[in-house]
Amino acid sequence: NAGVTQTPKFRVLKTGQSMTLLCAQDMNHEYMYWYRQDPGMGLRLIHYSVGEGTTAKGEVPDGYNVSRLKKQNFLLGLESAAPSQTSVYFCASRRDSSPYNEQFFGPGTRLTVL
Amino acid sequence: RKEVEQDPGPFNVPEGATVAFNCTYSNSASQSFFWYRQDCRKEPKLLMSVYSSGNEDGRFTAQLNRASQYISLLIRDSKLSDSATYLCVVPSTGNQFYFGTGTSLTVIP
Numbered sequence: 001n002a003g004v005t006q007t008p009k010f011r012v013l014k015t016g017q018s019m020t021l022l023c024a025q026d027m028n029h030e031y032m033y034w035y036r037q038d039p040g041m042g043l044r045l046i047h048y049s050v051g052e053g054t055t056a057k058g059e060v061p062d063g064y065n066v067s068r069l070k071k072q073n074f075l076l077g078l079e080s081a082a083p084s085q086t087s088v089y090f091c092a093s094r095r096d097s098s099p100y101n102e103q104f105f106g107p108g109t110r111l112t113v114l
Numbered sequence: 115r116k117e118v119e120q121d122p123g124p125f126n127v128p129e130g131a132t133v134a135f136n137c138t139y140s141n142s143a144s145q146s147f148f149w150y151r152q153d154c155r156k157e158p159k160l161l162m163s164v165y166s167s168g169n170e171d172g173r174f175t176a177q178l179n180r181a182s183q184y185i186s187l188l189i190r191d192s193k194l195s196d197s198a199t200y201l202c203v204v205p206s207t208g209n210q211f212y213f214g215t216g217t218s219l220t221v222i223p
Contacts, residue, residue: 031209042215043158043201050209058210090157099146099205100165105157 023091137202
């Protein structure tokens with residue numbers, strides 16, 4: 001049981017390049033989330049999904065797109081990377097909407113945009 | 115007012131000390147609360163959940179004060195391995211979670 005996995009672990013992009021971050025979970029969780037974490041800012045929600053085929057915007061969605069074609073996968077895309085998107089990206093999953101269910105996090109992707 | 119606020123610290127305490135962190139939240143309807151631990155350059159990991167007045171797990175105690183809308187985390191007999199950032203997390207009434215910016219703890223030999 002791998003839990004939540006993320007690929008890649010590290011990536012360096014040039015401004016204007018595109019990439020996709022992959023998050024996978026094997027816990028059959030309904031909910032999945034993408035966060036970014038910057039120094040002094042805490043975790044900020046980018047997009048989330050409450051089930052296969054659904055997505056919704058979080059606090060900082062601009063410059064990102066997401067897709068949830070399969071229940072176990074949640075993809076985060078950067079169409080045209082900018083230096084402001086340099087950050088650590090965490091994916092998380094959660095069983096369902098119960099407020100008593102915690103989130104499980106992946107190991108993170110460290111992205112640098114030059 | 116932010117949804118969740120924490121004292122960022124840093125807290126520097128000697129081994130064996132007792133240390134407490136507070137976290138305030140704005141949504142009085144919140145039903146559950148979580149403390150996560152995050153080591154440097156690692157993902158957050160669940161430390162404790164708090165649903166009623168409090169929860170205890172070994173050296174760790176979390177307490178909830180609904181009237182004043184804060185939760186606290188008490189660590190007794192601090193170990194070097196307790197050095198980390200502690201995140202206060204409160205689920206929203208929707209599908210999201212609100213995270214505090216974290217409290218940094220360093221336990222000194």
